[in-house]
Amino acid sequence: MRLNKYYSAAFLAFFIWGFFSLALKPLYNYSSLDILFYRVFFSVVVMVLINLVFRKKVIQKDWNYFTNMNAKQKRNVVLLTLGGGVFLSLNWFVFIYVMNNVSVKAASLAYLICPILTTVLAFFILNERLSKWQWLAVSISALSCVLLSINYFESIFYSLIVAATYAMYLVSQRKNSQMDKFLVLTVQLIFIALVLLPFYPVLSGPVPTEPLFYVCLFAIVLFFTIIPLFLNLYALKGINSSAVGIMIYINPIIGFLLAIFFYNEEVSFLQGFSYFLIFISVLIFNERVLFAKKMKIAPSEIEGF
Incomplete structure (x- = not known):
């Protein structure tokens, strides 16, 4: 892979x-639901402002494109967009819960499993083909999950839920390629916010007053939602999605290292061996991209969470 501004943008997005x-x-x-409420509401405000201030031409272009679709195409776009919003909101909620109530390792494991799980779902739902090497990688990954579940069923259970919800989001959005992706994500977040709004007065806790909450929320919305998403979308303009797909593994690897060396979470030999198997499965799964001289495969389009 030749290093250029597009590779640098993709690397930086997943590194962040x-x-x-x-x-x-x-x-x-704070409860996972409260964090979800405020993340969604603040993200909607920021993303709507970005679209209205900087992306008016994109909005007009996509609106004209949408109005010229036939009824079936419009229905598909609406269903895929809103359905993707449901999967994305579930993913955000479960991920926040796992990170703060289970372990950082479990959250990191979810995004090690996610790319492979995405491709398996795409095989059954979208009839996308897998090579023999990719099926071998899936088998190794499944074996590692079985090993992890022996003594750590809760961790692997939540990891699979996080991975499955994000994988379903990606699979559902593969067919939703007609519209601008950032605009689609904005619509999805507006939809999520409208769904959550009636529940906010009933299910939310007291309005946070600690400055730490808003400092962290600002970081989550800006540095861990908006900026990486911009970098990811920018990278996809100049490199194929298979190259971006490989870089998703930067995220859980950093998370796993933080779990061990920063949060001092214990790692047993079985857990370490299982993570090692997943790492091997990742290499095998992407062998055509990693070891081929020319990248010709673009298995999936990886977006932000």
């Missing part, structure tokens, strides 16, 4: 996401 726990862990005293 790897440190998400630094902004999220200080909020462990």
Whole structure:
């Protein structure tokens, strides 16, 4: 891979996401639902402002494109967009819960499993083909999950839920390629916010008054949502999605290292061996991209969470 501004943008996006726990862990005293409420509401405000101030031409172009679609195409776009919003909100909620109530390791494991799980779901739902090497990688990854579940069922259970919800989001959005992705994400977040709004007065706790909450929330919205997303979308303009797909593993690797060396979470031999198997499965799964002279495969389009 020749290093250029697009590769640098993709690397930086996932590198930043790897440190998400630094902004999220200080909020462990707040409920996962409260963090979700404020993350969604603040993200909507920021993203709507970005679209209205900087992306008016994109909005007009996509609106004209949408109005010229036939009824079936419009229905598909609406269903895929809103359905993706449901999967994304579930992913955000479970991820926040796992990070603050289970372990950083479990949250990191989810995004090690996610790319492979995404491709398996795409095989059954979208009829996308897998090579023999990729099936071998899936088998190794499944074996590692079985090993992890022997003594750590709760961790692997939540990791699989996080991975499955994000994988379903990605699979659902593969067919939703007609519209601008950042605009689609904005619409999805507005939809999530409208769904959550009636529940906010009933299910939310007291309005946070600690400055730490808003400092961390500002970091989550700006540094771990908006900026990495911009970098990711920019990278996809200049490199194929298979190259971006490989870089998603930067995120959980950093998270796993933080869990061990920063949060002092214990790692047993079985856990370490299982993570090692997942790492091997990642290499095998991406062998065509990693070891081929020319990258010709673009298995999936990886976006921000």
